[in-house]
Amino acid sequence: MNPFFRDTMTIAAKELKQLRRDPLALVLTIMFPILLISNFIVIGSAFRSTTHDIPAVVANLDNSPASAELLDELTTSSLIRVHDVVQTQAQAFREVDAGVAVGAVVIPEGFGIGLAQGHTYVVTQLDFSKATSAQIMYGEVRSAIKLLLQKAQHGELQFQVQEGSVEIITIPNSGRPPNGDIIMPGFLGIIVTLGAFDDTVNAISRERDRGTFPRLILTPISMLSIYNGKMAATIVLTILRTGLMLIILSLNGLVVRGSLILVFLTTILIAMFTLSLGLVISSRIRSSSTLTVLEIAMTFPLFTLAGTGQSPLLLAPQGKAIALALPWSYGNDALRRVIYLGLGLPAIGGDLLILTICSLILVPIALKLSVRTM
Amino acid sequence: MKILTDSIAIAANEFRQFRRNRASVLISLLLIPLFFTVAQGAGRGSAGSSYSPTADIPMVLVDNDHTLASARVWQTLAGSQDFHRLTQTSDEHAAIAGLGLKKYYAVIVIPKGFQGILQSSELNSTQARIILYTDDSEPGFTSQVSGTLTNYVQNFDPRIEVQPIVSELQLLRGRIGGVEIIRRGTSFPGFNIGLTVILAIVQIFAVFYEIAGGLSREREEGTFARLILSPMNIGSMILGKTVFDLILSTIRTFTVLGLGIFLYRGHPNTQIGTILALSLLIALMTMGLAFLVSALKIGLRAVVILEFFLVLMLYAFSGLLIDKELLLGGAAVIANSLPFSYAFDAMRRTILVGRPLLSLTTDLTVMVTSIVGLYIFSYILLFRFRERLAT
Numbered sequence: 001m002n003p004f005f006r007d008t009m010t011i012a013a014k015e016l017k018q019l020r021r022d023p024l025a026l027v028l029t030i031m032f033p034i035l036l037i038s039n040f041i042v043i044g045s046a047f048r049s050t051t052h053d054i055p056a057v058v059a060n061l062d063n064s065p066a067s068a069e070l071l072d073e074l075t076t077s078s079l080i081r082v083h084d085v086v087q088t089q090a091q092a093f094r095e096v097d098a099g100v101a102v103g104a105v106v107i108p109e110g111f112g113i114g115l116a117q118g119h120t121y122v123v124t125q126l127d128f129s130k131a132t133s134a135q136i137m138y139g140e141v142r143s144a145i146k147l148l149l150q151k152a153q154h155g156e157l158q159f160q161v162q163e164g165s166v167e168i169i170t171i172p173n174s175g176r177p178p179n180g181d182i183i184m185p186g187f188l189g190i191i192v193t194l195g196a197f198d199d200t201v202n203a204i205s206r207e208r209d210r211g212t213f214p215r216l217i218l219t220p221i222s223m224l225s226i227y228n229g230k231m232a233a234t235i236v237l238t239i240l241r242t243g244l245m246l247i248i249l250s251l252n253g254l255v256v257r258g259s260l261i262l263v264f265l266t267t268i269l270i271a272m273f274t275l276s277l278g279l280v281i282s283s284r285i286r287s288s289s290t291l292t293v294l295e296i297a298m299t300f301p302l303f304t305l306a307g308t309g310q311s312p313l314l315l316a317p318q319g320k321a322i323a324l325a326l327p328w329s330y331g332n333d334a335l336r337r338v339i340y341l342g343l344g345l346p347a348i349g350g351d352l353l354i355l356t357i358c359s360l361i362l363v364p365i366a367l368k369l370s371v372r373t374m
Numbered sequence: 375m376k377i378l379t380d381s382i383a384i385a386a387n388e389f390r391q392f393r394r395n396r397a398s399v400l401i402s403l404l405l406i407p408l409f410f411t412v413a414q415g416a417g418r419g420s421a422g423s424s425y426s427p428t429a430d431i432p433m434v435l436v437d438n439d440h441t442l443a444s445a446r447v448w449q450t451l452a453g454s455q456d457f458h459r460l461t462q463t464s465d466e467h468a469a470i471a472g473l474g475l476k477k478y479y480a481v482i483v484i485p486k487g488f489q490g491i492l493q494s495s496e497l498n499s500t501q502a503r504i505i506l507y508t509d510d511s512e513p514g515f516t517s518q519v520s521g522t523l524t525n526y527v528q529n530f531d532p533r534i535e536v537q538p539i540v541s542e543l544q545l546l547r548g549r550i551g552g553v554e555i556i557r558r559g560t561s562f563p564g565f566n567i568g569l570t571v572i573l574a575i576v577q578i579f580a581v582f583y584e585i586a587g588g589l590s591r592e593r594e595e596g597t598f599a600r601l602i603l604s605p606m607n608i609g610s611m612i613l614g615k616t617v618f619d620l621i622l623s624t625i626r627t628f629t630v631l632g633l634g635i636f637l638y639r640g641h642p643n644t645q646i647g648t649i650l651a652l653s654l655l656i657a658l659m660t661m662g663l664a665f666l667v668s669a670l671k672i673g674l675r676a677v678v679i680l681e682f683f684l685v686l687m688l689y690a691f692s693g694l695l696i697d698k699e700l701l702l703g704g705a706a707v708i709a710n711s712l713p714f715s716y717a718f719d720a721m722r723r724t725i726l727v728g729r730p731l732l733s734l735t736t737d738l739t740v741m742v743t744s745i746v747g748l749y750i751f752s753y754i755l756l757f758r759f760r761e762r763l764a765t
Contacts, residue, residue: 039686172508176510300575310514313431316419322416
């Protein structure tokens with residue numbers, strides 16, 4: 001066997017052996033992704049849920065059959081909970097100001113007559129410091145009005161009204177129902193990233209802390225073999241982590257449409273890029289705990305900028321530019337396309353190539369810096 | 375008096391050690407505030423500026439109707455500020471097949487008979503339809519583009535030569551059939567909402583590591599045992615470290631506010647003093663928790679991992695990422711039991727809504743009670759386990 005590959009395999013075997021002997025590190029390697037994904041599932045399920053309990057207050061100033069019907073639609077909503085029906089607009093607004101309700105709906109006097117004549121209005125006062133809840137509530141008020149109008153058109157009520165002129169029918173190309181599943185591939189990407197950062201800390205900084213790194217580089221094994229060996233160990237761990245994540249995600253109802261091999265290939269490339277970057281950083285920052293804090297601090301912005309929870313397409317121009325410059329964005333994008341849409345290699349080849357090239361650029365830099373700061 | 379002089383000595387010692395560690399100074403006071411603020415500002419844009427999320431996304435319109443009405447839909451969208459990269463094609467199947475391949479992200483199809491239905495809708499209640507195919511592998515994109523498109527075409531009038539560009543006022547006056555919805559309540563720029571999150575998270579992130587990590591490091595280096603053997607009591611140590619970290623927290627608050635206000639034109643709706651007070655209350659709550667964790671004799675690495683989970687848990691359960699009101703069952707119970715949820719609520723209500731801090735009695739009571747509780751509990755545990763911690 002080529003000595004380079006033999007040395008690489010030796011280092012990889014050593015890394016895995018050390019991990020097996022360190023119960024805390026082993027537990028963290030397995031528990032870390034499980035705990036993370038559990039957290040993300042909670043986040044995803046909040047978006048996926050078809051029922052919510054958003055507190056609302058209604059002021060019915062009309063007392064007509066039409067306003068009673070609208071009030072009925074609002075109180076039977078599965079998204080908002082009308083906890084109070086008050087007599088005045090001011091009372092309703094006060095409850096929103098006090099933070100007791102996320103929104104107030106005011107059905108004005110003359111609502112029923114106005115509706116029969118084809119023109120009336122409803123006032124909503126929303127607390128936009130809780131932006132998502134306020135938007136959901138606004139949408140629910142719209143739906144309640146729409147339902148009221150439909151009933152009127154079907155003759156269930158005593159008046160005829162006209163609908164808006166154009167309706168939009170949205171058809172997502174995945175054919176999946178709109179839910180929180182779409183953020184899961186991005187979260188898989190971020191877990192792999194964090195795992196690989198953790199591997200960096202294990203691979204280099206801890207060796208430095210224990211004083212074993214100088215001994216390792218004094219052996220006849222080349223620096224490139226050492227780094228490659230550590231990468232090989234990370235690949236094995238990434239495969240384990242990805243497999244574990246996919247099982248948990250599948251148990252939670254996420255259907256992986258594309259090839260599993262492509263999912264594993266993408267996560268491996270994300271991990272290799274992250275490890276390469278970690279190796280560069282670890283050549284300058286020696287303490288393992290400082291390195292861990294820095295890497296975690298670096299990871300949180302990735303939630304916003306690398307397409308984890310929101311598409312980079314929707315970011316502000318500066319954010320979009322940063323997202324384009326971050327190789328993790330391409331990894332997350334590839335994961336979404338494979339897992340969610342079931343696309344193949346031709347569709348994600350560019351993304352994988354970018355990750356590979358970035359890793360290939362960073363490893364020599366890490367080697368050079370490590371030799372210099374040895 | 376002795377407790378005060380001892381505390382000052384501890385705080386001075388902490389500062390000396392901190393100053394000597396360049397990496398810590400850089401990470402704690404600059405990099406953490408910078409990473410979080412820039413990520414937020416770059417992602418959501420400056421508070422003073424507005425941008426259309428859909429403007430630069432390639433989309434295609436398929437006109438199967440070829441009538442004046444469908445041409446006017448195209449004219450309306452193409453001339454708007456939200457569809458700069460909208461192109462036309464006649465091949466509907468190819469356009470839809472291009473979804474997911476990053477060629478187009480949405481296909482807007484005007485079906486045959488669109489104008490006919492619009493004209494007949496003046497006589498009966500039939501609605502004309504536009505079909506929107508979207509690449510839903512982009513999180514958040516489908517709802518964004520569907521909402522924007524709805525704003526333009528919902529009350530489309532084929533008789534008007536050029537459709538008016540949707541104004542802010544029109545957006546606030548949604549209209550369904552004969553019912554207008556007047557939407558009241560101030561909408562806040564995304565960055566201002568983000569600023570409340572950053573201020574809280576930066577403090578929690580840095581403070582937990584400085585306190586729990588600092589104590590773990592002292593234990594691992596053996597200086598904790600020497601500190602315990604000195605005539606100082608545990609209370610002085612806790613107070614000294616608290617004073618030290620409150621000063622760092624103040625600097626961090628001003629760093630985030632400085633970046634937010636001057637770089638991203640954030641506009642807090644309250645006084646700086648209120649923000650600082652709330653920020654320090656969050657820091658104190660985190661310190662109490664960090665002292666408590668330190669009493670459990672955990673290593674530095676475990677501290678970092680715990681810190682990560684703490685921040686992540688707060689993201690999930692305390693209303694930072696998802697409003698507390700959207701959580702159900704066990705998640706809602708956790709959210710309502712976390713004192714941090716009340717702190718974040720107070721942050722939003724003061725910085726965004728402009729409520730005076732002292733009017734938020736529930737939030738303040740929960741915060742102060744939890745700080746006192748955590749400190750007392752930490753003191754008892756640290757005092758009880760001091761020998762075990764020193765060995």
